[in-house]
Amino acid sequence: MSHIKELNISPVGRVEGDLDVKVFMQDGVVTRAHTQAAMYRGFEKILVGKDPQAGLIVTPRACGICGGSHLYCASSALDVAWGTTLPPNALLLRAIGQATETIQSIPRWFYAIFATDLANKKFANKPLYQEVVKRFAAYVGTSFQKGVTASGRPVEVYALFGGQWPHSSYMVPGGVMCAPTLKDITRAHSIMNHFRNDWLETVWLGCSIERYLEIKSWDDMLAWVEENESQRNSDLGLFIRASLEFGLDKFGQGVGKYLAWGTYLHKDLYQKPTIEGRNPATISPSGFFDGKNYHEADQKQVREHVTHSWYENQDDSMHPFDQPAPSGSLNSTILENTDFNGKYSWAKAPRFMEYAAETGPLARVIMAANPANTSHQFQDPLFGDIMDKMGPSVFTRALARVHEAPRLYNMINKWLSEVNLDEAFYIKPEEKDGVGWGATEAARGALAHWIKIKDGVIENYQIIAPTTFNVGPNDSQGNSGPIEAALEGTEIEDPHDPVEVGLVARSFDSCLVCTVHAHDEKTGKELAKFKL
Amino acid sequence: MANVLWLQGGACSGNTMSFLDAEEPTVVELITDFGINILWHPTVGLEIGHQVSDLLNSCLKGETQLDIFVFEGSIVQGPNGTGQMNFFADRPMKDWVKELSEVAQFVVAIGDCATYGGIPAVPPNPSESTGMQFHKRDKGGFLGSGFVSKGGLPVINIPGCPAHPDWITQILVAISTGRIGDVLIDHYHRPKTFFTDFVQTGCTNAAAFGEKIDGAFGKRGGCLFYEVGCRGPMTHASCNRILWNRQNSKTRANHPCLGCTEPGFPHHDLKKGSIFKTMKYLNVFPKEVPEGESKLGYYFKAGMHKVLPTNNALKASSK
Numbered sequence: 001m002s003h004i005k006e007l008n009i010s011p012v013g014r015v016e017g018d019l020d021v022k023v024f025m026q027d028g029v030v031t032r033a034h035t036q037a038a039m040y041r042g043f044e045k046i047l048v049g050k051d052p053q054a055g056l057i058v059t060p061r062a063c064g065i066c067g068g069s070h071l072y073c074a075s076s077a078l079d080v081a082w083g084t085t086l087p088p089n090a091l092l093l094r095a096i097g098q099a100t101e102t103i104q105s106i107p108r109w110f111y112a113i114f115a116t117d118l119a120n121k122k123f124a125n126k127p128l129y130q131e132v133v134k135r136f137a138a139y140v141g142t143s144f145q146k147g148v149t150a151s152g153r154p155v156e157v158y159a160l161f162g163g164q165w166p167h168s169s170y171m172v173p174g175g176v177m178c179a180p181t182l183k184d185i186t187r188a189h190s191i192m193n194h195f196r197n198d199w200l201e202t203v204w205l206g207c208s209i210e211r212y213l214e215i216k217s218w219d220d221m222l223a224w225v226e227e228n229e230s231q232r233n234s235d236l237g238l239f240i241r242a243s244l245e246f247g248l249d250k251f252g253q254g255v256g257k258y259l260a261w262g263t264y265l266h267k268d269l270y271q272k273p274t275i276e277g278r279n280p281a282t283i284s285p286s287g288f289f290d291g292k293n294y295h296e297a298d299q300k301q302v303r304e305h306v307t308h309s310w311y312e313n314q315d316d317s318m319h320p321f322d323q324p325a326p327s328g329s330l331n332s333t334i335l336e337n338t339d340f341n342g343k344y345s346w347a348k349a350p351r352f353m354e355y356a357a358e359t360g361p362l363a364r365v366i367m368a369a370n371p372a373n374t375s376h377q378f379q380d381p382l383f384g385d386i387m388d389k390m391g392p393s394v395f396t397r398a399l400a401r402v403h404e405a406p407r408l409y410n411m412i413n414k415w416l417s418e419v420n421l422d423e424a425f426y427i428k429p430e431e432k433d434g435v436g437w438g439a440t441e442a443a444r445g446a447l448a449h450w451i452k453i454k455d456g457v458i459e460n461y462q463i464i465a466p467t468t469f470n471v472g473p474n475d476s477q478g479n480s481g482p483i484e485a486a487l488e489g490t491e492i493e494d495p496h497d498p499v500e501v502g503l504v505a506r507s508f509d510s511c512l513v514c515t516v517h518a519h520d521e522k523t524g525k526e527l528a529k530f531k532l
Numbered sequence: 533m534a535n536v537l538w539l540q541g542g543a544c545s546g547n548t549m550s551f552l553d554a555e556e557p558t559v560v561e562l563i564t565d566f567g568i569n570i571l572w573h574p575t576v577g578l579e580i581g582h583q584v585s586d587l588l589n590s591c592l593k594g595e596t597q598l599d600i601f602v603f604e605g606s607i608v609q610g611p612n613g614t615g616q617m618n619f620f621a622d623r624p625m626k627d628w629v630k631e632l633s634e635v636a637q638f639v640v641a642i643g644d645c646a647t648y649g650g651i652p653a654v655p656p657n658p659s660e661s662t663g664m665q666f667h668k669r670d671k672g673g674f675l676g677s678g679f680v681s682k683g684g685l686p687v688i689n690i691p692g693c694p695a696h697p698d699w700i701t702q703i704l705v706a707i708s709t710g711r712i713g714d715v716l717i718d719h720y721h722r723p724k725t726f727f728t729d730f731v732q733t734g735c736t737n738a739a740a741f742g743e744k745i746d747g748a749f750g751k752r753g754g755c756l757f758y759e760v761g762c763r764g765p766m767t768h769a770s771c772n773r774i775l776w777n778r779q780n781s782k783t784r785a786n787h788p789c790l791g792c793t794e795p796g797f798p799h800h801d802l803k804k805g806s807i808f809k810t811m812k813y814l815n816v817f818p819k820e821v822p823e824g825e826s827k828l829g830y831y832f833k834a835g836m837h838k839v840l841p842t843n844n845a846l847k848a849s850s851k
Contacts, residue, residue, distance in 0.1 A: 020619075039608070040617040041542045042658025046651070046802075053807040057790065057798055061651045064546025064694065108552070112576060138576070145560045152553045156777045163785035164776035165553075166546045167694055170787050172749060172808065178785045179752045181851050187779075346617075421851040426750025457804050 021483075022340070023501060025492055030501070033480070033487035034340045035471045037347040040310075045325045047461040052078065052431065052453045055461060056169045059449065062463065067166045068101040068158065069442035070463075072263070073449040076438025078173035079273035081453055084429040088267035090175030092415045093161050093425065095264040095283070096188075097171065098440060099415070100154040103408045104165075105443035107199060110239075110402055111136065111147035114506050118242055120499040128242045135238065143203055143235050150199035157188045157412070175426035180419065188416050192409065200409060206234025209406040217385040236402065243395040252394035252504040254486035255356045258363035259469065261297055261439035261446040262286030264411070266376050267418065275299065275437045283411070284441060285377045287367040288352055294370050295353070299437055299448065302464065305349040305475035308342070316476040317351070320450040320462035321435065340474075349472035349481060350464050356475070358482040359445030359466040360508060362392065362400040378407070397507040401443075431456070442466055444509040470508045483508055534599040534708035537591065537632065538573040541618055541625045542652045542661050543605025546694035547643040548575050553777060554697035562701060567708050571596065585621040592631050600707055601636035603629060606645040606652040606661035607674040617659050626674065629664075633675055637683040638707055639664065640690060642700060647689040647720075648795040649673070655801055665689070665721065669795045683712065689721040693792040698774055699726050720795060722768070730823070731789045732764035734772030735781075741765070744837045745846050747786065749808075753849045756788040758818070761810045763791030763799065765822035 020036040043062050047054055055074040060067035072094055079086060115136040123129050135143045155165035161178050162168030170177045196209070205212050207230060215221050225237050232241070243249060262282035269281035279286045279297060286297040303317040313324055338344045351357070362383070367373075369384030383400060390396060433455065439448035445466025452460040472481040480488070483505055492498045540548070552559055552575075559576070562568045570576065571591070572584055590596040607626050608618035615624025633639050641664040644650035648668050652661035663673040665687040671677040680686055690699050703723060706715055716724045732738055737747060740755040741764075747754025756762035764772075764783050771781040771789070783789055788808060791799050800806035811819040821830040 039542065039619075040610075040659055041606075041608070041652045041661070043651075045656065045658045046654050050802040051804045051807040054798075054802040057807065058651055058654075058802065061544050061546065061693065064544040064549045067544070067546065112552075139560055139563060145558070148552065148560065149558060152555070152777070155553065156779050159777035159780045159785075161785060163780050163782035163787040164771075166549050168782065168785075168787060169790070170785060175750055177749045177787045179750050181752065181849070424750060426748075428749070 021487070021501065021505065022338070023487060023492075023498070025495065028492055028495070030487050030490045030492065033484045034344060035347070035473060035481060035484055036338065037345045037471065040346045044461050044463060047458050048325045049457050052081070052451075052456070052458055053172070054458060055449065055451065056172060059463065060167050060169065063442075063465065064166050065105065066101070066442035066444070066447065066465075068097050068162070068168070069440050069447050070449070071169060071171045072098050072440040073438040073447055073463075075171035075173055076265075076273065076278075076440070077436035077449045077451045078438070079429075079436070080275055080438065081434040081436030081451055082173050082429045082432055083434070084174045084273060085427045086271055086273060087175055087424040087427060088271075089419055089423055089425045091265050091267045091270060092419050093176045093178065093180070094171050095267075096412055096415050097158050097162055098263055099408050099412050100158045101165070102441070102443045103195075103405055103412070104151050104154040104158075106151075106402055106405045107147040107204075108151035109443070109509050110398075111141070111144050112138075113509065114398060115239070116141075116144075117499060117503050117506060118246065120497075122493055122497070122499050123242075123246045126242075126245050128238070128245050131238060132242050135235065146199060146203050147235075150195055150203075153191055153195040153198070154412075156191050160184045160188050160191075172426070174429040175424070177426065179425050180421070182421060185416055185419055185421070189413060192412055192416075196409060200405060204235050204402075205406065206230040206232075206237060209409060212406050213410075216381055218382075218389045221382070221386075239402070240399070243398070248395035248398070248503065249390055249393045251490045251500060252397070252486045252507055253392045253489075254358050255480070255482045256291045256392065257352075257355050257357045258289045258366050259297060259352050259357035259359050259446050260284075260286050260363040260367045261441060261448055262364075262367065263439075263441040269376070278437075278439070280374070283377055284364055285367045285370060285373050286439075287370055288357065289363070289366050289370075290353075290355070294367075294372065297352075299439070299450075301353045302448075303351045303354065304464070305351060307349075307476040308340075308344050308473040309348045310343050310346055311348065317354070320448075320464065321452065321460075323460070323462055325460060345473040347468050347472045349475045350469050351475055356472075356479055356481050356485065357469060358392075358508075359469045360397065360400070361404055361443075361445070362397045363445065364441055365400045365403060380407070394503050394507040401509070445469065467510050471510050483510065533567045533569060534704075535569050535571050535597050536600045536602060536704065537571045537588075537598055537636075538602040538604065539620070539625070539628065539632075540574050541603065541605035541629070542608045542645055542659055543643075545575065545604075547604045547692075547700070548573070550694040550697050551700050552576075552697075554701045555778060557701060557705070562704065566705055568704055571598070588621065588628060588632065592635055594635065598632065598636045600638050600640060600704065601632050602640045602642055603646045603664060604642045606649055606659070607664065608652070608659045608661055609674070610658065610660035613660065629674065633664075633679070633681065633687075636681055638685060638688065638712070639675075639681045640688045640703065641665070642690050643695050644691050644693045644792060644797055647691040648797070650693065651798060654798060666795060685712075685717070686721055688715070688717060688723065691720070691722060691727075691793045691795075692769065693790075693797060696726075696769075696771070696774065696776065699723070699770075702726075718768075722793070726770050727768040727793060729768070729770060729773065730765060731767045731769050731771050731781075731783060732822075733770075735764055735783045736772075737783060740846075744834060747846065749786065751786070751846065751848060752851070754846045756783065756786070757810065759810055760788045760808045761806070762788035763794075763820075764789040766820060767791040767794055769793040
């Protein structure tokens with residue numbers, strides 16, 4: 001066990017427990033990586049036998065960062081199971097809730113989780129390093145407090161309709177609980193305007209939202225950076241220049257396959273919720289991209305593997321509707337004592353069409369570039385071009401995350417303007433037995449809930465979170481999960497401070513603390529261990 | 533100057549997210565202006581890896597003074613009491629918690645999971661979760677009913693799912709500014725300053741409660757106690773006095789109070805018929821009545837209200 005002599009500012013991104021990563025290296029290059037999720041609460045098991053609506057209260061508490069996204073799924077799954085009718089206002093207010101939670105997460109993730117790594121000493125000899133440290137260092141960076149403070153504003157809008165953030169349950173089968181008044185709508189516009197003036201246009205873009213949205217290609221993006229001093233020196237301009245200078249576009253590729261459930265169900269296209277009718281009704285489009293072609297994101301194609309997961313009562317490659325409630329009773333082990341040929345994680349390994357698939361903002365913007373998108377859906381060719389010219393990387397993934405903010409800002413204002421104060425917000429549904437599926441895009445990727453209701457109680461409830469897709473272990477065929485794959489081939493400059501591993505994992509914004517153990521492939525000697 | 537260590541067990545980070553939304557002071561101001569030194573926090577901590585376990589060991593040895601130990605999330609004891617369902621820095625988290633609680637001046641449990649066990653502890657409680665010094669309503673929990681920290685107080689409980697950012701920051705400021713003597717705690721170890729009044733105190737629908745006017749989802753005005761299970765009259769918390777996210781509260785947004793600052797949360801263990809519905813006897817009499825009222829007395833009063841010739845139809849407020 002060697003001692004790490006010097007450590008840099010490196011905040012920890014943790015939501016749902018601990019994730020450990022074991023990294024094997026040879027000649028400074030990662031040859032193999034295994035992820036280990038190290039905490040179990042058994043939420044799905046708790047839900048069995050409870051009131052059908054229990055998921056509206058329980059599932060947001062699966063994750064305090066994506067609580068609103070869980071609520072979006074839980075209410076949607078019940079809408080399908082009960083065959084509710086949704087008034088347009090309800091779909092608008094749910095979309096506004098989802099979008100404000102997601103846009104909140106963008107500055108919070110960028111400043112508190114990701115950008116502080118750019119201040120790592122690894123980059124100290126680069127020309128832009130001093131400026132990066134001045135702006136992005138934790139707590140003391142000139143942009144750090146601005147960004148973290150600004151991140152609290154959009155969820156004030158969430159609170160206007162949901163009562164509070166995090167952990168409201170205002171989305172219910174049949175619509176929403178609230179019945180906002182004129183002042184709620186006008187105040188929401190005003191709060192978002194603050195967010196734009198305090199951070200989005202001034203600190204982040206250095207230009208108007210309209211100008212930024214003119215960018216359609218990677219060349220446009222580079223031209224935008226150099227167009228004037230204001231854009232060049234904005235936080236986004238600096239982030240792009242520093243990323244290219246620091247080489248963040250050169251590693252962290254991943255599995256090259258992407259899945260998005262899509263989200264923001266259009267107010268006029270999903271009055272009668274069904275599983276089949278959902279995907280065409282999304283505004284942020286769904287899809288599965290295999291590296292060459294787009295396919296439909298059909299939930300029937302989801303399977304979960306447990307060969308390497310600490311669950312014992314189910315077979316590999318089962319669809320969530322067919323799975324039993326998990327029973328975590330196998331003895332888990334600490335990383336040092338883990339045999340990676342056996343079971344090594346509390347996460348299952350989800351697969352789509354039997355492929356490991358990356359979920360997250362990069363998957364979403366790839367779907368937005370699909371030429372087949374319809375007129376009510378996002379149509380944004382930018383990341384189609386970026387994937388062709390640069391391919392996936394730590395930088396591409398991070399750029400995708402921040403690229404969503406300007407468009408979401410406009411959407412939130414548009415949806416607010418479409419709320420009709422004279423029409424219904426809720427139509428009381430009739431409770432019955434049945435099956436339902438609800439999905440959305442949490443800030444960090446595709447989230448879905450599967451519910452079965454029998455004899456008036458929950459018979460089975462299955463959740464697959466984006467982090468499960470991204471950090472899941474090997475499947476029964478021995479194929480790596482997305483983060484495991486993204487780590488392979490990464491060059492580690494200083495094995496005592498493998499910041500590159502941190503950057504890869506954080507580019508996925510994994511909802512877990514990761515403890516990375518770097519091992520020398522030949523001697524098996526542990527070189528470094530640290531939290532991500 | 534107060535050294536604060538914040539760890540998470542069976543947690544969702546909801547209290548951390550809530551904490552990051554704090555306004556007066558902001559988290560950054562808490563650190564720069566109020567002498568709070570965050571030794572480590574899972575989301576905003578600067579140390580990584582062995583620096584964290586070294587730091588924890590340094591606290592245990594007394595080399596680093598641990599003024600306030602904050603814990604978020606349940607204590608995961610499963611499977612079979614081993615704690616192996618929640619490893620942290622090469623050990624079951626519960627072992628760290630036990631030892632750190634013994635060296636800390638004050639121990640603060642934040643959120644329902646840390647205070648009472650919360651949602652993870654709902655039967656069948658697959659992770660064998662419990663709270664720091666309570667399991668639901670029963671004193672004891674993980675540290676035991678007799679636990680007293682070095683500073684002479686039991687675990688200070690700041691419940692809520694999540695706790696309001698003010699409840700967190702003001703208590704931290706109180707301790708760091710030497711006002712711990714003003715922090716009075718109630719039967720459930722909650723600071724009385726926040727948990728004496730009810731959620732109903734300041735609810736904009738309180739008049740409708742008095743006049744027995746039913747509200748409903750998607751309606752403006754009316755009281756949610758009678759049909760959709762609002763727990764505002766029997767839940768101690770200041771949600772309608774200090775508001776959330778500077779804007780609103782659940783009940784002001786026509787969202788029934790879920791009673792999340794009380795140890796019964798989630799109430800009735802989420803059983804059939806208990807979610808967003810008022811549980812009743814004979815479909816008439818609410819099973820739970822406002823705190824401080826006898827059931828019969830309340831039924832009599834409410835019944836008189838219902839039959840007296842008053843106009844108690846909902847007059848919806850303007851859009």
